[in-house]
Amino acid sequence: MGIPLRVLLDKHDRFMPATISDEVIWHAVSEATWAELEAYLDTFEERRKQRCDEIRRNWSYNIFSAEVRDDWKTLWRSQLDEDPVVFQIEEWTGFCIHQGRKRYIKWYNKQYRDVRPPPLLVGQPLG
Structure with missing residues (x-):
């Protein structure tokens, strides 16, 4: 079973350096949990894209409206390649590794499809 997604998403203070912590997490998490986390992050990205599309459709230049100014901020922040929340989740869960x-x-x-032994699998150690 390994570590479930809810535990993986729990933001905690690290007791070890990030790279060692990520390595430990990576070995303890099952492939199903990684797939679940990937779907979770894709949902975040999709929601961000939908919100940006909605702002673009309802664009306004009314500088006196707080809602419009918030929309401008949201759109400006969304021009980044990646949502900051998604980036944080990827970092603290070890998803990047x-x-x-x-x-x-x-x-x-x-590259090495003709080489024996058989190809590498995700669960195998790379060392």
């Missing part, structure tokens, strides 16, 4: 490993394994298996 998981994505990096997936990309490396995909690249390795593509």
Whole structure:
């Protein structure tokens, strides 16, 4: 089973340096939980995109309206490549190291498809 998503999302103070903590987390989390976290983050991104589209559709130049000024701030912040909340979640859950490993394994298996032993799998240690 490993660590469930709710525990993984719990923001806690780290007792170890971030890289060691991420490595420990990565080994303790099941592939199903990583998939669940990926869907959770995709939902955040989709909600942000929908909100930006809504602001663009209802655009106004009324500088006296607090709501319009809030919309401007939201749109300005959304021009970043990634939502800051999503970035924080990726950092403290170790999701970045998981994505990096997936990309490396995909690249390795593509480069060395004729090599024996069999291709790398996500659950195998890379060392």
